[in-house]
């Protein structure tokens with residue numbers, strides 16, 4: 001049973017296409033968990049706003065949105081959800097999907113969030129991820145997935161800027177899961193990790 005004045009969270013980390021969104025959404029539907037996807041938060045902004053256009057200038061090329069802008073938008077959204085009752089920090093564990101994505105963001109988010117475990121969705125076979133993303137571009141109309149050079153850039157950005165987060169948190173609190181398994185097997189591995197470590201709150 002978790003007790004902390006900080007917001008409790010589990011971080012899902014993995015290359016683009018590794019299944020963070022699918023798994024985050026699924027676990028986030030369970031009572032006691034709340035899924036937060038920075039990509040979804042960005043995509044929900046008014047497309048005509050200056051902020052949304054600024055974000056698109058980075059994401060359409062597969063680059064990261066600057067840390068300060070990212071943190072401001074996500075923390076504002078979290079506070080709004082806590083205020084309107086959609087998210088209850090005392091009862092729900094955040095499933096962070098896509099945030100933090102740099103070591104700097106990790107340091108910033110740790111000021112108000114306690115990351116209790118890092119679930120690393122590992123997929124060494126980059127080509128299968130590229131194929132998944134191309135399919136996602138068709139299924140979900142994600143324009144940033146449609147262009148192969150943008151996809152390749154997103155992998156380089158992941159390797160250079162996001163993967164160092166694994167070292168930042170360390171092996172002690174990291175669970176590595178083979179993301180090339182069937183999604184239901186990945187889900188099983190995630191729920192097994194969370195239950196065996198007691199990473200859920202009493203309802």
Ligand code: ADP
Pocket residue numbers: 015016017020021037038039040042058059060062063064065066067070097098099100101102105144154
């Ligand atoms: P995926 O699930 O494919 O990894 P996301 O939906 O999480 O992609 O993110 C889409 C885009 O939004 C990213 O390519 C990036 O440009 C931007 N983005 C999302 N989260 C962050 C973040 N934490 N920091 C910087 N940029 C971000």
